[in-house]
Amino acid sequence: MSQKRLMYLPLGGAGEVGMNCYVYGYGPRDKERLIVVDLGVTFPDMDNSPGVDLIIPDIAWLEARKDRIDGVFITHAHEDHVGAVGHTYARLGAPIYTRAFTANIARRKLEEHGVAANAVTVMSAWPDQVALGPFKVGFLPISHSIPESSGLVIDTPEGRVVHTGDFKLDETPLVGEGWDPVLWGEIAKPGVKALICDSTNVFSLAPGRSEATLGDNITQLVASADQLVVATTFASNVARVKTLAEAARRAGRSVCLMGRAMNKMVEAALETGVLSDFPPVISPEEALDVPRGNLMFLVTGSQGERRAASAQLANGKYRGHKLKEGDLFLFSSKTIPGNERGVIKIINQLSEIGVDVVDDSTGAYHVSGHANRPDLEAMHALMQPQILVPMHGEHRHLRAHANLAKAKGIQSVVAVNGMVINLSGNAPKVEEFVETGRTYIDGSVQIGALDGVVRDRIRMSLNGHVMVSVILDDDGPLGEPWCEIKGLPEIGSSRAGLAEVLEEDLNQFMMRAGRKTLGDDKKLEDELRRIARQSAQSEIGKKPEVTVVISRLS
Incomplete structure (x- = not known):
């Protein structure tokens, strides 16, 4: 049997803020039993993902190994941590574990996808733990900007891993549990093999403020x-x-x-x-x-x-x-x-x-839900981990957080989405990379980032669109080509109608084309598209996207 390892793999949330999804595994390489921490979303924008409703992590790697997933743990009910549970449940089928408030939100999302409420198991706070495969996992209360936020205590054969989730050190959060350094200190006493830690506010140098100050x-x-x-x-x-x-x-x-x-x-x-x-x-x-x-x-x-x-x-x-x-x-x-x-x-x-x-320009009406740099340093000092892996942040956040840990003599590594980290040794080791990406929720379907749908939509939004239609029979063209334009000016530089100019140029080509070209749909389509784009370039200084429809009558 090959040597067993304790692995950590972010599929979302490492190198970005949002779309959190983290995987822990233990066992022989490529045979590890797995648990998933958080299944979140991020939100689209009109520049990069026009028309898209939501963006979720690409879980193809997990789906291919769903028989090895023992459970999904949701740390809290923010959309970037729980928002994808309904969209991914049918593909993973793994039981979901969380605390009561988050379970209420998760069940509402699952219900929208026809999933029964018993897909979610409600757990009490620490010291309650659930044993799944090689792991024992418990929810550790911590303050954040939403009730019942929790870190995770993940006990493994290689030692204790603590996943902070999103957090701040607020002892008076007004709603939900406050920061309890005594409880977290007790967790650290047996020794912490690895601390996987929120990095969002690493550049904020002042200590965080309590919700009660507002x-x-x-x-x-x-x-x-x-x-x-x-x-x-x-x-x-x-x-x-x-x-x-x-x-x-x-x-x-x-x-x-x-x-x-x-x-x-x-x-x-x-x-x-x-x-x-x-x-x-x-x-x-x-x-x-x-x-x-x-x-x-x-x-x-x-x-x-x-x-x-x-x-x-x-x-x-x-x-x-x-x-x-x-x-x-x-x-x-x-x-x-x-x-x-x-x-x-x-x-x-x-x-x-x-x-x-x-607005919040004075800081009088808002406090952050994430730990600032002094609070991160306090967490490091309390937990004293052997290894620190920054998460939940853009690359600059992760790198600054790793350097902060290294300055205190803590082993650290910048782990971004798709990077498999072996936590078994005395120092974290990057062992392999897996393909990661984004999946778009577009209406009622899921589409991959590489499927070309959003790319084509962006190209049409940037360039406009021309529909070219031609009809032929065995003797050749029946009438002239005609064009429909969308998202383009109606009048070009010649002061003639753009559609009419395109139709005239296309018709000139059709009149000159030989029987061999007219009989080959692929060749004819390519030529019509090329001419339409060149004519548009001359008229309006832009090459639109072109769709050619060829109809043949027997």
Whole structure:
């Protein structure tokens, strides 16, 4: 039998922020028993993935080894950690383990795909563990920006691995468990073989701040407003939603939740008991009868999402409500890199209406859910791992985090998506690479990043499209070719209609073409496409995408 190894393989979330998916394995090489940690999504943008609904990890490597997967563990209920469970369950079929609040969210996602609730097993917090193959796994409570976030204690024949998940060192998070250094210290006592650690805020040099520090600032802001107040934050940040709602209650305002995700998260928190004293809320319909100065909307869309409540209100009207000059709009959130354009667009639209916008530029109305550099150093010192592997960050985050560990004498390696790391020795060792990538959720189907669908869509959006149709019988062309254009100017440099110019050039070719060319569909199609693109280049300075339809009559 070949030598056994303890392996770590990120399939998403290492070299990027989002789409988290990590694999641990133990056993002989290529025969390891596997567990999966998190199955998350990332979100598309119009530049790189137009029309796509969601992006999930490419799990082809896992699917080919699904008979060796003993379980899937979800650390918390953020979309970039749980969002892909419904899309991947049929392909993997492995049981899912998580804590109660996350299970509530996961089951809702699985239900959308016809998967029964018993696919998810709810576990209690540490010291509860489940034995699966060579692993014993338990959920270790830690604070983050969503209730019941957990790290994982993964006991293996090679020693203890601790997977932090997303975390911050907040002892007063208001909702959910706070940071407990005594508990985590107890976990570290037997020795930590490897610490797989969040890297998101490694460049933030100040210690992280507690969620509890925001209440007074938000309360004062809401109390100072004369007209309607609207606030947006991450719907999953239940503690922040509660802080905003309590500020409204203290100011004598009725609270109205707007947006499906906002209602879903509050509902899940109440159902699972992580939230017990949320202020009463009214519906958008009931809010129509409340004076504007006595209202506060808590809305989705803090990242500029086009279909969320924030964007709808900025566009003019949502659920019967319109914003007016003098209203107050609070962004109680940080803009995730890449989302700036959408957020700025909403802010400008609100400004045009005359709405006063308050963002997080002062740091008074938002705190991060991730550990800053001093907090990472505190985690390193407490856990004292033999090996540290940075995760959850772009390459620059991972590299800086690895260097931070090495400066303290901890063995470390930068592991990006697709890199198989052997954790069995005294130092981490890169042993192989597997093919990784992205899968697009496009409507009701999944398409691979290399399938060409999105590539073709991008090319059409950049270049426009021409449809060329010709009809032939045994004697040759029947009539002239005709063209339909999409996404192109109708008039070219010759001041004639673009379609007419293309049709004339194509017809000239058809009149000159020999019987051999006219009888070969492939050759004819290539020539028609070439001429159409060249003619368009002359007329409009652009070569469009061209589809040729050849119809032959017997």
